[in-house]
Amino acid sequence: MRALTWHGKHDVRVDTVDDPEIVNPRDAILKITSTAICGSDLHLYDGYIPTMQKGDILGHEFMGEVVDVGPGSTLKKGQRVVVPFNIACGSCYQCGKQQYSACDNTNPADNQDLGHTLYGHGMPGIFGYSHLTGGYAGGQAEYVRVPFSDVGPIVIPDGVDDDKVLFLSDILPTGWMAAENAEIEPGDIVAVWGCGPVGLFAVQSAFLMGAERVIAIDHFPHRLELAKKFGAETINFEESKTYEALMEMTGGIGPDAVIDAVGLESHGLFLDNVVDQIKASTFLGTDRIHALRQAIVACRKGGRVSMPGVYGGMVDKFPLGALMEKGLTLKTGQTHCQRYLPALLQAVMEDEIDTTFLISHRMPLEAGPEGYRMFHDEQNEVTKVVLKPDMALAA
Known part of the structure; x- marks a missing residue:
């Protein structure tokens, strides 16, 4: 064959x-x-x-x-x-x-x-x-x-x-489980990093589970347009600063739940991401986790972090303090x-x-x-x- x-x-x-x-x-x-x-x-x-x-x-x-x-x-x-x-x-x-x-x-x-x-x-x-x-x-x-x-x-x-x-x-149940792991409650504001297939299904699923607003984050215009078709608000991270935009959109509180649908190959010319890429290319590191760092920092205190994005190895500069001090819940898995x-x-x-x-x-x-x-x-x-x-x- x-x-x-x-x-x-x-x-x-x-x-x-x-x-x-x-x-x-x-x-x-x-x-x-x-x-x-x-x-x-x-x-x-x-x-x-x-x-x-x-x-x-x-x-x-x-x-x-x-x-x-x-x-x-x-x-x-x-x-x-x-x-x-x-x-x-x-x-x-x-x-x-x-x-x-x-x-x-x-x-x-x-x-x-x-x-x-x-x-x-x-x-x-x-x-x-x-x-x-x-x-x-x-x-x-x-x-x-x-x-x-x-x-x-x-x-x-x-x-x-x-x-x-x-x-x-794969991708439909993965997007659904991502939203389920975010423990969405009626009226929630949910932010989704990545408008690839899993992210777009997570957007749909979040609305079906009762989210009042879903904010989709990416830098590909067509993918952001697809997210808009399901009612999502969007942030193009090449045109806006994501953290600042999310604070403005949520009255300074932050999203109730965040979903990292990007995984180990985050895009973007950000200092931490550039450092991750250098480490990966020199075998000093594996995963590039810019999106996950950003999601944890932006999530409101007491919020939930869902991570359907695939990761495979050790990571550096993980915001463990933010995860603990803000009382966040992290759920992930295949x-x-x-x-x-x-x-x-x-x-x-x-x-x-x-x-x-x-x-x-x-x-x-x-x-x-x-x-x-x-x-x-x-x-x-x-x-x-x-x-x-x-x-x-x-x-």
Whole structure:
């Protein structure tokens, strides 16, 4: 089959690889109908995530048709399903608490050592996202093996277009959990750093959870315009000083809750960010946390900080004093997708949540390397790239 594979920093290729096969009784094999490039994939593209190996198949946002099943799968051939990015066994201590992204059993033991060294515990399994998270082949391919298929995938009703439900695989539940972690109360003012896919879904989710005002912060004009369509007020951090603007907009109090949907590669020519970039380029540091620093400092006293943005290593100049002295609550973590899928699918079906607005480009799988380049280099114009394995490559 054909698949997008990683070969190094800014080097993604379309290769011919072996077709997946049933390995365990609970496996299923999917023929991919739609798969997307995620903002988190750009961390792989930029070489920030360790333990990638040449030839690894990328992709953790995908859906497709079931073409084969093991005897322990609850899926049936011919069903259309969306698959969560995180792999969960459904029976361990963490899954019993519906903390599916912390599953203890889906990352093979020989991949656990680095996770224990970095974080104190091993990582769960994730599709297409390094050997730190299991080394599983991803879904940016014609076919994919889905382990524990009786736990993760959600069956999609006939007649529902892929574009409407594809983002149940990751970014929609991630934006929803980001807003849930912000513990939004009716009348709240919520500030969201980053108007990428997760940030935009967090904006929608915050309003649905009762926020009175949502303030979206970014520097890409088109993404800020998308946030405005859902009723958000906006701050372009290249045109205004974010902290000062937020104080003015909130009467000097600060937002009740803040959401960092940026993660470890913050943009902007700010002194702390420049220092972070220098440290990262000289291997003296890893993550650039300007957005998170700014969110903590701007949040009102007694407020809540939600951090869906991906971080991977040690950070410098973390405003721990502000977090403590202001009595802030910080919640974060990979998304427990399986917990949210039934309700979110219903919300999408009833048009309570819009998803298709995000897609700016639909491309064949063979054009995947160009899709990565575009999403990386043209973030104002390219908000989401969806790859279709059955789409013909333009002449």
